Amino acid sequence: MNTEYPVKKRALSLSVGIFLILLQVLTHCAFYSFKGTIPTHLKNMRLEPFENRTAEFNIELEVDEELNTRLQQTRLLTLTTSPEADSHIEGVIKSISDIPSTYDKSENVTEYRLQISGQVIWQDDTMNKPLFSKNINEYGTYFSEIENSQLSTDAQRNRDDAKVEAIRKIVDRIIESMTEGW
Secondary structure (H helix, E strand, C coil), rough: CCCCCHHHHHHHHHHHHHHHHHHHHHHHHCCHHHHHCCCCCCEEECCCCCEEEECCCHHHHHHHHHHHHHHHHHCCEEECCCCCCEEEECCCCCEEEEEEEEEECCCCCCEEEEEEEEEEEECCCCEEEEEEEEEEEECCCCCCEEHHHHCCCCCCCCCCHHHHHHHHHHHHHHHHHHHCCC
């Protein structure tokens, strides 16, 4: 009696079963979005210009632009300028600081943290209640001029690089806050 045939048949059935499970998982993941984590009655949102309470020229515009771009990319909600939007985001940049972070042997600063602090609120305008109100405090790093002069061009980091990094982290935090806990 040949016992190979039932073993091959079981192995083939197992392989087909695993393939079908993987196919199902992959097709469901392909259509996954964070939109399902936002309250279902919200269809659109308006971005209010951030307020700048610092001496840093145009920092609020840079945050507004990055947030607008990222919200369009993620497609969490349709962006609108209408005052009749279902919800809106508003924020304030309260401070921006250059904080020494790393020193060399001679106690010269080699690295700084550019820290941006503020607050952001996502308001549900249909229910007239805040969805979240969070203090934000993010940073980017950059090197002193002396340190940069000792590095290759690719390795150098200036204050503008740190500002871009900090703003990206702020926007990441806002997007995460919009999609967590629903």
